[in-house]
Amino acid sequence: MITIKDLRKVYRQGSDTVVALDGVSLEVPTGKIHGIVGHSGAGKSTLVRCLTLLDRPTSGSVNVNGQDLTNVSDSKLRDARRRIGMVFQHANLFDSRTTAQNVAYPLELTGVSKSEISRKVSELLELVGLAKFANAYPSQLSGGQRQRVGIARALATDPDVLLCDEPTSALDPQTTDEILELVKKLRDRLNITVLIITHEMHVVKQACDSVSLLEAGRIVEHGELAEVINTPGSRLAATLLPLPGDTPTGETQGPILDLLYSGEQASEPVISMITRTFDIDVNVLAGSVEQLGEHQFAHLRIQLPLGTDVARVREHLLANGVAVTEKGGN
Ligand SMILES: Nc1ncnc2c1ncn2[C@@H]1O[C@H](COP(=O)(O)OP(=O)(O)O)[C@@H](O)[C@H]1O
Ligand SMILES: [Mg+2]
Known part of the structure; x- marks a missing residue:
């Protein structure tokens, strides 16, 4: 020690x-x-x-x-x-x-x-x-x-x-x-x-x-x-799990969120959870999943449809153990 x-x-x-x-x-x-x-x-x-x-x-x-x-x-x-x-x-x-x-x-x-x-x-x-x-x-x-x-x-x-x-x-x-x-x-x-x-x-x-x-x-x-x-806005997290390459902003315009999470939730369940709960289409702009030590971690950048109630989505994700950072999307 x-x-x-x-x-x-x-x-x-x-x-x-x-x-x-x-x-x-x-x-x-x-x-x-x-x-x-x-x-x-x-x-x-x-x-x-x-x-x-x-x-x-x-x-x-x-x-x-x-x-x-x-x-x-x-x-x-x-x-x-x-x-x-x-x-x-x-x-x-x-x-x-x-x-x-x-x-x-x-x-x-x-x-x-x-x-x-x-x-x-x-x-x-x-x-x-x-x-x-x-x-x-x-x-x-x-x-x-x-x-x-x-x-x-x-x-x-x-x-x-x-x-x-x-x-x-x-x-x-x-x-x-x-x-x-x-x-x-x-x-x-x-x-x-x-x-x-x-x-x-x-x-x-x-x-x-x-x-x-x-x-x-x-x-x-x-x-x-x-x-x-799992700390929102962590710089270490972003460098530990970098998103691959340049991330396109997508065809549609809308808020962009960075999601970081650990545990056994693969990317699929988190996305389908948002889709089901809020009845919206989620556009995945970039993502990486990595094994660090014993655990699996994912970093996803997603775009939500224009007009989505981002605060509610964020709250829901946080309640499910996902760290969320908004990327000043338009
Ligand atoms: N012997 C020294 N005398 C004066 N300033 C020093 C000395 N050693 C380090 N510094 C200063 O302390 C700071 C930290 O330096 P250092 O510990 O070498 O950083 P790192 O190893 O992370 O590059 C720097 O601003 C450096 O210029
Ligand atoms: Mg040094």
Whole structure:
């Protein structure tokens, strides 16, 4: 479990101040994977530096399984850092060390015995599927394999939290999915808490239980995927379930609604429900249905006949668990 409370980071540049984190609060339960998305400059890297204690926050706290990491003395910093394992965009391996030696590195720093290191390294390489590559050097590995080494190394000190900063941004789509599958497997096996910083919605869809949108140092939207998608007007929802291509406005003129919903209602029942209840023709302009984690989600853009009582349709849809946003139709 990681609990971040009102984290602020203010940088001073001469007489100017930059508020990089403006009161970030977040709670991720043990065994859950949380995605943090945001544009460049949103504060993602600053958040990573504050969480790994490379940078001291100006105020606020970071708590991992009951221990406040922001309050530890400099002498305890190294121990505190071990509670958060770090995975980077590029694995950042030592080229002169083999796979096994790279994974052993953080353990060598802790003064663990050689036999214990060797046992732990074998176990970790088995876990990430690299047992056969123990003696290979980074130059002999693929990008995905190098990232697996980086993940095994991050897990060497048995951290409570795995913090992944753009872990798949340098990988092709297939390798991305393999790495995300591995992260989910590790979460299940080790019951570890995972934070993934990413700009890729694909990563959120494939791996995350919940998500936050970081903007100008603040979390402006957050929640479990199903919650976010059922929030009318959610920007995360719209980017998680984009409508395909340009949407034609249709032959007839009339109000346009965007519908987002989860659950087992396929698109068909929702449309026929409106048609039956209001005795109107519904024109579907665009739609996408996707499986995110355990649930199915749909995003539909529909047009109603001119003169429809939109407020009543909206009310009816909301009562049936459908989030509705009106698209300023004519
Ligand atoms: N060391 C620093 N000194 C001054 N300003 C910084 C420093 N690091 C980051 N910033 C500023 O903080 C804001 C957030 O930056 P950053 O955390 O790098 O965002 P992101 O990783 O989301 O692109 C930006 O406005 C950036 O210019
Ligand atoms: Mg950054």
